[in-house]
Amino acid sequence: MPHVMTVLGPVDPSELRFTLPHEHTQITLWHIQDRWDYWELTRDEEIILEELRLFREAGGTALADLTLPGTGRDPAWLRRIAERSGLHVVMGGGWYRTAYYPAEAMIDRRSVDSLADELVAEATVGVGGTGIRTGILGEIGTDKPWLTPAEERVFRAVARASRRTGLAVSTHAVLSDVGAAQLAVLEEEGIDPGRVVIGHSDSYPVLDHYLSLIARGASIEFDFLGMSSQPQERYGEGRVVDLLLELLHRGHVDHVLLSQDVCHNGQLRRYEGNGYTYLHTTFLPRLRERGASEAEIDRLTIDNPRRILTIG
Numbered sequence: 001m002p003h004v005m006t007v008l009g010p011v012d013p014s015e016l017r018f019t020l021p022h023e024h025t026q027i028t029l030w031h032i033q034d035r036w037d038y039w040e041l042t043r044d045e046e047i048i049l050e051e052l053r054l055f056r057e058a059g060g061t062a063l064a065d066l067t068l069p070g071t072g073r074d075p076a077w078l079r080r081i082a083e084r085s086g087l088h089v090v091m092g093g094g095w096y097r098t099a100y101y102p103a104e105a106m107i108d109r110r111s112v113d114s115l116a117d118e119l120v121a122e123a124t125v126g127v128g129g130t131g132i133r134t135g136i137l138g139e140i141g142t143d144k145p146w147l148t149p150a151e152e153r154v155f156r157a158v159a160r161a162s163r164r165t166g167l168a169v170s171t172h173a174v175l176s177d178v179g180a181a182q183l184a185v186l187e188e189e190g191i192d193p194g195r196v197v198i199g200h201s202d203s204y205p206v207l208d209h210y211l212s213l214i215a216r217g218a219s220i221e222f223d224f225l226g227m228s229s230q231p232q233e234r235y236g237e238g239r240v241v242d243l244l245l246e247l248l249h250r251g252h253v254d255h256v257l258l259s260q261d262v263c264h265n266g267q268l269r270r271y272e273g274n275g276y277t278y279l280h281t282t283f284l285p286r287l288r289e290r291g292a293s294e295a296e297i298d299r300l301t302i303d304n305p306r307r308i309l310t311i312g
């Protein structure tokens with residue numbers, strides 16, 4: 001039976017309406033070598049629940065939390081968040097990028113199949129002894145505009161796990177066309193490109209890049225939406241809107257996902273950020289203003305994330 005695997009168990013895909021496919025509900029990114037800032041999203045449960053309440057009130061029904069081991073993934077936290085918020089929460093699996101690979105994962109010492117076996121077990125049995133299962137592989141990334149040897153191994157393992165479980169793969173590909181190289185490794189492993197989402201595509205706003213990924217069958221994700229209110233980023237968003245409208249015009253509505261990648265306290269409404277509701281409050285109204293139809297917006301925010309999260 002086709003289903004979406006949430007942290008509270010499988011649900012019928014029709015339960016998912018408006019869905020954010022790339023978010024975090026807590027994450028720590030500052031602890032690695034040579035990072036001198038203190039980038040994190042709080043683990044204060046009451047603060048996050050208030051933010052999620054606003055999302056639910058706006059019409060949100062589900063989100064995928066792509067926080068991975070090495071940046072604080074916590075199945076028990078996600079289960080509590082799901083129970084208390086009333087949202088469907090899908091947990092990601094895999095490893096983020098070289099700088100964040102946890103030593104205990106031993107990425108460079110184990111075979112690719114051994115890594116894949118672990119990802120399959122998380123999707124079919126659960127993480128550790130929790131019984132809480134992953135419902136997507138991601139976010140799987142690269143530190144730089146190329147894949148390190150360790151990252152290539154992780155991408156191969158993720159592709160094999162996707163083939164064995166049906167889980168989709170969501171990537172982290174910033175400020176370059178590295179998503180094309182990520183997709184190439186996944187393709188070499190025989191993945192169904194329809195199960196691949198190249199994330200952070202709005203950080204590299206180049207139409208030909210998008211078209212080539214889509215021609216290969218993958219989806220792209222604009223998921224830095226509303227991340228900052230800086231004037232230059234607002235300018236940048238205008239370009240993203242132009243590109244998105246061009247993709248819609250060319251009939252590619254089924255190959256684009258939208259999200260906000262909340263991963264820093266400054267993004268919370270409590271601290272005058274845009275929270276989990278930027279699509280509702282700002283981005284989608286802009287799209288409508290520019291002529292996107294309600295049917296197209298539903299495809300982008302309901303059907304596409306639902307299809308990506310549906311297994312079997």
Ligand SMILES: [Zn+2]
Nearest residue numbers: 066139261263
């Ligand atoms: Zn993210």
